[in-house]
Amino acid sequence: MIQTLRRNVSAYNALVTLVPKLYLVYQSVFWIQFLLQFVSMIVLVYFWRAVYLGQATLGGLNLRQTLNYMLLVQWILPLLDNGLILHFGDWLREGKLAIELLRPLDFQSQNFVREQTDMFFFLLQKLPLLIVAWLVFGLQLPADPMRWVAFVVSMLLGKAILFFFQWIFACLAFYTTDVSGFYHALNAAAVFLSGALVPMAMMPGWLQRVAYSFPFAQAVSVPVSLLSGIIPLTDLPRIWLIQVVWLIGLAGVSRLVFRIAIRKVTFQGG
Numbered sequence: 001m002i003q004t005l006r007r008n009v010s011a012y013n014a015l016v017t018l019v020p021k022l023y024l025v026y027q028s029v030f031w032i033q034f035l036l037q038f039v040s041m042i043v044l045v046y047f048w049r050a051v052y053l054g055q056a057t058l059g060g061l062n063l064r065q066t067l068n069y070m071l072l073v074q075w076i077l078p079l080l081d082n083g084l085i086l087h088f089g090d091w092l093r094e095g096k097l098a099i100e101l102l103r104p105l106d107f108q109s110q111n112f113v114r115e116q117t118d119m120f121f122f123l124l125q126k127l128p129l130l131i132v133a134w135l136v137f138g139l140q141l142p143a144d145p146m147r148w149v150a151f152v153v154s155m156l157l158g159k160a161i162l163f164f165f166q167w168i169f170a171c172l173a174f175y176t177t178d179v180s181g182f183y184h185a186l187n188a189a190a191v192f193l194s195g196a197l198v199p200m201a202m203m204p205g206w207l208q209r210v211a212y213s214f215p216f217a218q219a220v221s222v223p224v225s226l227l228s229g230i231i232p233l234t235d236l237p238r239i240w241l242i243q244v245v246w247l248i249g250l251a252g253v254s255r256l257v258f259r260i261a262i263r264k265v266t267f268q269g270g
Helices: 002-025 027-051 063-080 083-094 097-102 107-125 127-136 145-175 180-193 205-212 221-228 233-264
Strands: none
Touching: 027 063, 027 127, 063 107, 063 127, 063 145, 063 180, 063 221, 083 097, 083 107, 083 145, 083 180, 107 127, 107 145, 107 233, 145 180, 145 221, 145 233, 221 233
């Protein structure tokens, strides 16, 4: 048993150490994304200033709260990207799924570890963007360490929830020859229903209920609202309970869906 544990730890460690190497190789992608997000921040700041012209609050939020929220969203927004469904499509199209399934690790667990590690290095790489938002656009970051703890825990839970939800959609790749339609549709829904375009507080009540019935808000709106001070820390136990329920439910459903979908695949040797 100890030998098996050591072997698994070694294998997962290899997956974890691979992620930063990929970030170091594709440095040009970092600078392109940095420039695009910097321009997006400029547009966002002037857009919301125009929206608030002559208005003190909207949806109970003042201009500074809204700007803090939207600038922080720019920091973590790319985490919504559903690359998992593209991976499934590539593996099926190129016949690599058989190799992935033969690895001496649980298929879903290894992808989960890779995705969570990717998130950590992604946010680390985006710290210069956060510093620019603070220096140039007046982003106000909380001094209370508890808010940072609440943000980190909530974001980890939210990203895990999103992984299992995306895993369910990725299994649709077993039933089609092209996943690009699913990919773009899911990304569009994620951006709209996560509170990335407009803070949840500004949405009509019925639209808020619709948005919270999907898991996207758990990965963006909830952690960002905690960090920006929109959600009080007194709501933290309720928020974490909701996220844990989402996590357990989607984790179970995702494994069941995969076991059913994998039966549609036929591997041919030669």
